[in-house]
């Protein structure tokens with residue numbers, strides 16, 4: 541009479557091995573004396589997995605984590621896109637959101653900075669404005685390159701009625717408005733002497749620009765969060781490459797009266 545098998549043996553299957561090890565051996569059938577075979581037949585079930593197996597398991601875990609994040613992102617962005625159209629839940633706030641959109645657009649910032657440069661009457665002001673212009677252009681290039689590489693489509697609920705766009709602006713990652721808002725915010729806080737209420741206002745403006753991108757349906761939440769981080773980090777690059785009359789005298793000569 542066959543002896544009754546313990547529940548542990550039954551779980552382990554007819555081979556007497558735990559199921560997860562069977563799966564591992566199916567993934568990488570090695571030669572009879574390979575490390576994975578030795579581990580299966582040996583008694584040390586707790587021995588660490590060979591590196592090749594870990595390499596195969598990790599991407600699937602990462603893949604699941606990323607797809608889950610993406611799903612949450614799409615779901616949250618759709619729910620938060622309350623100004624995506626006139627008929628949306630907060631459709632009446634759409635005109636205000638579009639004003640905020642223009643406040644973070646590249647053209648007013650570029651034109652304003654160039655105008656300021658022509659009007660500036662001190663070397664210090666010229667230095668700051670020239671670096672702001674450099675930062676804005678660098679930001680445009682960086683966002684265009686990343687958008688072109690990632691090619692993430694804008695949310696389906698977005699109406700493509702944006703104020704002046706360039707070709708890569710059909711893509712949404714990262715949000716160009718968010719990178720600019722974070723970059724300009726950090727720049728202004730470092731280089732302009734402002735009263736505290738104005739400093740608070742500029743931080744609020746940057747956050748509102750970011751939030752308005754999702755509310756307008758232009759972006760997913762992750763586009764904006766990564767945009768803010770990218771813009772924040774880009775300021776450090778601008779600081780590192782800071783253009784000064786000593787380093788780039790020719791540039792400053794362009795604006796000397």
Ligand SMILES: CC(C)=CCC/C(C)=C/CC/C(C)=C/COP(=O)(O)O
Nearest residue numbers: 646647704705706709715716717718
């Ligand atoms: C000098 C030059 C090439 C200026 C182009 C200025 C321009 C049209 C910038 C585009 C700004 C824009 C619509 C960015 C998109 O922002 P998202 O937040 O929707 O990514």
